Amino acid sequence: MLPVFDGHNDALTRDDHADLARGRGGGHLDLPRMRAGGMRGGTFAIFTPSPGDGSGGQGFAARIGRSSPPEAPVSHETAAAHATAVAGRLLRLEREGELTVARRTADLDAAEGGGPPAAVLHLEGAEAIDPGLEALETWHAAGLRSLGPVWSRPNAFAHGVPFAAPSSPDVGPGLTERGAALVRACGELGILVDLSHLNEAGFWDVARIGAGPLVASHSGVHAICPSSRNLTDAQLDAIGASGGLVGIVFAVPFLRPDCANDADTPLSLIAEHARYVAERIGPEHVALGSDFDGATIPAELGDVAGLPKLVAALGAAGFSGEETAAICWHNWRRVLDAWWR
DSSP: OOOEEEEEEOGGGSTTGGGTTTOOSSSSOOHHHHHHHTEEEEEEEEOOOOTTOTTTTTTGGGTOSSBOOOOOOOOHHHHHHHHHHHHHHHHHHHHTTSOEEOOSHHHHHHHHTTSSOEEEEEEESGGGSOTTOHHHHHHHHHTEEEEESOSSSBOSSOBBOOOBSSOOSOOSOOOOHHHHHHHHHHHHHTOEEBOTTBOHHHHHHHHHHTOSOOEEEEEOBTTTSOOTTSBOHHHHHHHHHHTOEEEEOOOGGGTSTTOOOOSOOOTHHHHHHHHHHHHHHOGGGEEEOOOBTTSOOOTTTOSGGGHHHHHHHHHHTTOOHHHHHIIIIIHHHHHHHHHOO
16 A cells, blocks of 8 residues: 555544544544555644634535635634644644654654654644744744645735635735745745645745745646636646645545535546646646545545545556655655755
8 A cells, every 4th residue: 555645634623633543433534544544644734713613613614615705814812822722632642652743854754664654733824823923933843844824814924815716816915024034934944835725926925935845735726626726827837846746635626627515526536636737747746635624525535544546546547656656655755855954
């Protein structure tokens, strides 16, 4: 079974997160099902819900059809308190020997070789970081190695792309002055900057700063699915030129040409997005970024235990064994190694 690194999941923020080690009754991801599916590493996101979302963010999957109302901003104080608690969940799993919080490339290599799974600590939206960036040092010391400046709402650093389809990602202004400082500081510390929820103006601002390879951890192809959350050909070209990658998302509204939030979506559509990126900028820039536990995924895949079905779909789409192994693991390892210090 090929080892898989998955670029994005939301399991830490689910109501049943306490069952991650022994197995959850529902959802998409826990440690037993990761073992069954060959997932040896992944990015574990910390996401603070928008005000008024009484579901703790868990109602989000039902809201991301063709469009949704603008999300309200979250205060730094609210996000800092929430994110600190969620990070503690991951650090406790590490202390109990269930996984390793990946702080260096050697941690990924150990997981690939059969050690505990490697979990990359990620902030999805940087509201937990103060505008003066003093907290960034603390988060880095705690293990933060990946950060998305925004989720799909504005904050002090940038403007998130709203959920809309059909729509261009070119909506709203780019990075703020503080956002540019955040990107530069991440480059200095070795924290990957994730572009998946950033609008197009912000994407190009990050590209001009050049802190590291451009990475969209869980996105799709706009030419196939015209969602505002997906990447245009020009953005794909820039990602390829930077040595970066696209983690192909499994969320069906970002896969389907009609952008419908329908689980009756063929698994082959994930491979179609991967094929498009590979043909445009090369298979070395293709990876996986499921959005497990954060969105509706194809019923045919089911959950993380179904990853071998996706590996087979990549082969059926024409990827060689070597290319598939790179998509599943080595491309993420290369790009994380380029960012981390």
